[in-house]
Each structure stands twice: as C-alpha cells, then as structure tokens.
Amino acid sequence: MYSLQQHLAFNFWANGKFVEILKTVDENIFELEVNSSFPSLRKTVLHIWDAEYIWLKRIEGLSLSEFPSKNFTGNKEECLNGFLEHTKKVADFMEGKDKAYFESKIDFKALNGDAFSESVEGIIYHVVNHGTFHRGQMVTMMRTLGITAVPSTDLIRYLRQLN
Secondary structure: OOOHHHHHHHHHHHHHHHHHHHOOOOHHHHHOOOOOOOOOHHHHHHHHHHHHHHHHHHHOOOOOOOOHHHHOOOOHHHHHHHHHHHHHHHHHHHOOOOHHHHHOEEEEEOOOOOEEEEEHHHHHHHHHHHHHHHHHHHHHHHHHOOOOOOOOOOHHHHHHHHO
C-alpha cells in the first residue's frame, strides 16, 4: 500500500527531475521573468522550497513570520542544491513515523499570525500537492523559455520506476 513516506519520496524524486534539468539551464534563463504565478523559474523554486520549509518548521513546533527566501541571495546552483537538500530533509524527517504520528494534530500560526490546527497527514498531502501544482507551472514556463528537455514527473511514472 502506498504510504505518506512514499508520497514524500515521490516529491523528492519529482523535484530532483526538475533540478537535473534546471542545472543545465543558463542562469539568465533561470532568472528571466515570464507571466506566471511566480515570475521566474528561480522564484517558483524558491516558493516551493519556502512552503516545504515553513510546513516542516510548523510540524517541528515553530511558526515563522516571513518567507525564508526573503533574504536568500544564492546563485542558481545554491538555490537548486538547497531546494533539493531540503526536500530530502522533509522526507527523512518523516521516515519511520507511524500512523498515530500522521494522525496527530499540530497547532501553528500562519505567516499573518492566524492560528490553525491541522493533522500531519493533511499537511504532508498539501506539501506534495502544492509542489506538484507549481512544478506543472514550471513546465509551461520552461516551454515558454525554449527549454525542450522538460521532465515528466507524474506520480504513475514514479510508481512504475519502483518496479
């Protein structure tokens, strides 16, 4: 049966596929603004990384008041490596956790200070779905920017490669 840990492994695999391609892209293309939710590939990667970071911190009992990328000044390679390293950190943190842990609720404050309580399971599904959504946007951005080596990161492709 497919588990939350496998779902996080899928997220790491999918983010890794994008990092592989984006590492081959010129830094100017990575920074170039296009019409999308986040105006560049870099800003989209940072947004996904921010969300994964914020949600992990919330699970760990901390509430942040600003996006971590607000002060990030690294180059393309540092951005992509940091992003993928953090995706792995989230997956590693959840490894070995049991059903009771995933069903537990955590209390946290959103960036604006509003208080919420969510299950760890719901948060994990949200984090992976959020990443999937924005990776889909990056596919369109990449094609718009002339990048033809666009990875396919459908869940079913991940599951097939496990067999």
